[in-house]
Amino acid sequence: MNSIVCITQVPDTETRIKIGGDGRSIDETGVKFVVSPYDEYALEEAVKIREAKGAGDVTVVCFGPERAQSAIRDCLARGATKAIHVIGDSLRADSLGIAKVLAAVIRSQPHDLVFVGKQGVGTDNSLVGPMLAELLGIAHVTVVTKLEVGDGKVTAYRETEIAEEVIECSLPALVAAQKGLNNPRFASIKGIMAAKKIAIESKTLADLGLAEGDVYETRVKVVAMELPREKPAGRKIDGSDPVAAAKEIVRYLHEEVKAF
């Protein structure tokens, strides 16, 4: 069983966001970059499957700038066996452009399962996974909280607003990992040492036969980015008299919110 795990590198979730000088991206000065949190679930699942089967590769694929190398190293330290880094300015690419890059890489690799995260934290698109599956002509299941691997097929449990869907797919298939799928491991010293011996294969768009125009800002372009409009300050009341406070909340709910 060979798995591909698509990972993206994103600002740590604690980051204070500042808008960059171009007015349409964030200022990356001082930002700590990490593996996108949902991609950690994706990686862990692939590594677990490899451990259970005792065979196969877990190949990490990332399209991103030079700095993304540290995220790839981190994945190798946590159990991935191979890595391919397509170097490019992924923030300027639209989701279908990213999917095209990933599809071009994955087509040339053996793959039974392709894993992505439920969403790339930051851009918060949730688009690349199903787009990639479509380009590869394989089935996809999003928001997966449990996965069972059978013979030539998988059973994926998908979380919806109100229920859990159980979906059976023939392989190859693409799975978008949701929190709850597993508990991602931390990198061990041994893993970090072993990862150092693995060469990261690096590629350019041209190597993949793709033109800039296929990938960058072709269909969707970010034209502006701004901080949220400040909300007018709310009202704070003292709750040391609980009954008075309760009455004031009820008045607010009734008169201003019209909750009842």
Added chain:
Amino acid sequence: MADVLVICEVKDGKLKKSSREALTIGRQLAAAAGGSLNAFACGSSAAAAAAEAGSFGVATLHVAGDAALDAYASEHWTSAAKFAVEASSAAIVVMSATSAGRDLAPRLGARLGAGVASDVVALEWADGKLRARRPVYSGKAFATVEIGSNPAIATCRANAFPAEATGAGACEVSNLAWSAGDTKAKLVAVNVPETTEVSLADADVVVSGGRGLKETANYAMIHDLAHALGGATGASRAIVDDGWVDHHHQVGQTGRVVSPNLYIAIGISGAIQHLAGMSSSKHIVAINKDGEAPIFRVADLGVVGDLFQILPPLIEEIKKAKAH
């Protein structure tokens, strides 16, 4: 001129609330683009929604009535929706960002070679292009994106676009010649939790509790308050991780993003990851004993006090007020 197609979800012959919201913004876009508003619905009860669609200004409802489309299935829905996009020659395709819409839009986009903007909170037609505003970095910033492809696809965040009917109108039904082919993925079961609870995703009112509740048994107070208000129950990650409540209830960056009319946060500090899931709610009430808690920065009404003292009279007062 650009025509608009709204991909709707129909349940028992009725449009879902989220689809009514998508139709409303679809109608505004059609007016701005000088085009017509059309809709697509699928499944065996889809055609029954025609009159309701007409009341939202839909000219033609494209229907794929095959029962294979009753439950959401990505491959079937993608191929049926593509039929509708082609039949309506839509330049703008809008749907709501439900679990079906989020799954369908990107697959359809890739099939059509179209750009997609997901989870948008505003849409406009400007200079012959669809422009969308969407939260990024968990709501810590907003991006304006321009979609240059034809068609342009957008999924709308729940509650961001108020649903407004225009009155009764005639809506034509056009049956698409779609039939089910083979699929690689099959829905084998749907596990619906045995609960009478309101679902978080489309609740008008959400009441959430956090570690300030001290222990798991006290979460019952969150249920009581939510019940009194007819709302859904939510939670911070802290108490989900501690196993007090199922993770389906978690609100925040790694949980659900909600934007109800009313969000009440009880004993929740307001960490940035929690705010990411609720700060776009219309009205926010917070109860916390720490006057410096960050939750007060987003609260419209903040009550500095002990939740154990305030909740009992609050639940009583609400019941009294509702009995009137």
